[in-house]
Amino acid sequence: MKTINTIWRRFICTLAADSFTEYRAAAVVIGNEVLSGKTKDTNSNYLARVLFENGVRLTRIETIPDLAEDIIQTVSKLSSSVDYVFTSGGIGPTHDDITYQSICDAFGLTLRTHEPTLAAITVDYTSKGKRLNAAIRRMALLPYPADRIITTPGLWVPTVQCRNVFILPGIPSLFQKMVDSVLKSIDCGSKRLRLSLTILVGESEIADRLANVQKQFPEVEIGSYPKLNPEMPEVCSVQLCFTSTDHYAAKRALAAFQKTLQT
Amino acid sequence: MKTINTIWRRFICTLAADSFTEYRAAAVVIGNEVLSGKTKDTNSNYLARVLFENGVRLTRIETIPDLAEDIIQTVSKLSSSVDYVFTSGGIGPTHDDITYQSICDAFGLTLRTHEPTLAAITVDYTSKGKRLNAAIRRMALLPYPADRIITTPGLWVPTVQCRNVFILPGIPSLFQKMVDSVLKSIDCGSKRLRLSLTILVGESEIADRLANVQKQFPEVEIGSYPKLNPEMPEVCSVQLCFTSTDHYAAKRALAAFQKTLQT
Numbered sequence A, B: 001m002k003t004i005n006t007i008w009r010r011f012i013c014t015l016a017a018d019s020f021t022e023y024r025a026a027a028v029v030i031g032n033e034v035l036s037g038k039t040k041d042t043n044s045n046y047l048a049r050v051l052f053e054n055g056v057r058l059t060r061i062e063t064i065p066d067l068a069e070d071i072i073q074t075v076s077k078l079s080s081s082v083d084y085v086f087t088s089g090g091i092g093p094t095h096d097d098i099t100y101q102s103i104c105d106a107f108g109l110t111l112r113t114h115e116p117t118l119a120a121i122t123v124d125y126t127s128k129g130k131r132l133n134a135a136i137r138r139m140a141l142l143p144y145p146a147d148r149i150i151t152t153p154g155l156w157v158p159t160v161q162c163r164n165v166f167i168l169p170g171i172p173s174l175f176q177k178m179v180d181s182v183l184k185s186i187d188c189g190s191k192r193l194r195l196s197l198t199i200l201v202g203e204s205e206i207a208d209r210l211a212n213v214q215k216q217f218p219e220v221e222i223g224s225y226p227k228l229n230p231e232m233p234e235v236c237s238v239q240l241c242f243t244s245t246d247h248y249a250a251k252r253a254l255a256a257f258q259k260t261l262q263t
Helices: A002-018 A043-054 A068-079 A099-107 A115-127 A134-138 A172-185 A203-216 A247-261 B002-018 B043-054 B068-079 B099-107 B115-127 B134-138 B172-185 B203-216 B247-261
Strands: A023-030 A056-064 A084-088 A110-113 A141-144 A148-150 A159-162 A165-168 A193-199 A221-227 A237-244 B023-030 B056-064 B084-088 B110-113 B141-144 B148-150 B159-162 B165-168 B193-199 B221-227 B237-244
Touching: A023 A043, A023 A068, A043 A056, A043 A084, A043 A172, A056 A068, A068 A084, A068 A099, A084 A172, A099 A110, A099 A141, A099 A159, A099 A165, A115 A134, A134 B203, A141 A159, A148 A172, A159 A172, A165 A172, A193 A247, A203 A221, A203 A237, A203 A247, A203 B134, A237 A247, B023 B043, B023 B068, B043 B056, B043 B084, B043 B172, B056 B068, B068 B084, B068 B099, B084 B172, B099 B110, B099 B141, B099 B159, B099 B165, B115 B134, B141 B159, B148 B172, B159 B172, B165 B172, B193 B247, B203 B221, B203 B237, B203 B247, B237 B247
Parallel strands: A023 A056, A023 A084, A084 A165, B023 B056, B023 B084, B084 B165
Antiparallel strands: A056 B056, A110 A141, A148 A159, A159 A165, A193 A237, A221 A237, B110 B141, B148 B159, B159 B165, B193 B237, B221 B237
């Protein structure tokens, strides 16, 4: 009986392990304008939200300047430590747009005109009555060989995939559409469930009870986020989040915490 | 005559180098809530803006999870590569607040009750009719020995400085006040001047002219930021920024670019 029980337990463990593949991602925001405070980066928050919704865990965001050395070193490091890297910025036609070239340098690739992209640019510009010049043509110079060129309906600018790196523009409206296209084309993981609870107490009043529930449910990420209201400093509130790929465990952890509030 | 000229040139070069000390900073945003998209990080943008205004160059922002290993590794690396590191988040009373402990682990320090902070907490809590508990007392457990404990008028939570790392809370209203206090207490550099110009053309139409001006003024950072208006896609505009600690050079670079527009 003991042997059967052990085998059965092992089987359950294997099942649980197999049913959950976690994909991990990192973001690289490239831009002096973000580091000097001129521009608020909204791309990383958009990416964070859609990755969460799609079951991919964003483990890191690095915001770096428009410097080749920083791009090469950061992209190389992250490419080998997570499943997917998303870069934002630096793919326009001006001298400060050096992302394609830097990623070529990181991976031993070269820039080469991508004819379908040049054709799409030509259609777009001529339909607007504009003439192509050298700067416009440069935007069709893409890393070669790329692993994939992912197009987005309605846009001529493609998402170039080099290894596990997806190269995206900094303009938020383009970034968002292109991230959505990429997510449709890659493997994602099990979606995490996030349950929230806001209570009108100070964080320190529930800290010990919350720590006990965290110990009981190590598979659930329990986050505690106090809110201060400057107009009513005497009213404390705290938002608690219970997040897990194991949806049942998240619900049980929340219920266990709620039970502690009754005592 | 030639010799004098050479000496004179050298003297000018030395003067220029001495008159400019650039301080460099990095930010570490600690929080699963930012990486899952639940919370928009606003602290790094605030920090970026005030560092720019105070003449400190922000070279990197890293957003990482509430994991000791990530905090230790990131803070250690950045501490040795820039002049100042600012961390945000993870110093409250709950189990997910592990920044103080992690920075102790990074630098071989220990947590010890900081009596002036405990006294300030006691005054604050008792004035609100609240009783101190273990979780509240834990917030006075600060890295020891710290290099400095910087206080901010009206707040009991201090900014702990360990080596060149300033440990700040994630709550934006506190973060902002405390950054302002820190900046009054550290050496800052020469302020950079940023001149902006917005023109109603596509980026590719001015790319070559801009690249030429950049070559003429290597001491000026020239950034080009296209704006798309989804409601009027046929109207292109681009914002150009000319940024430098050499204010005269920034003005000259802008003037040189404006001159190219007349041809």
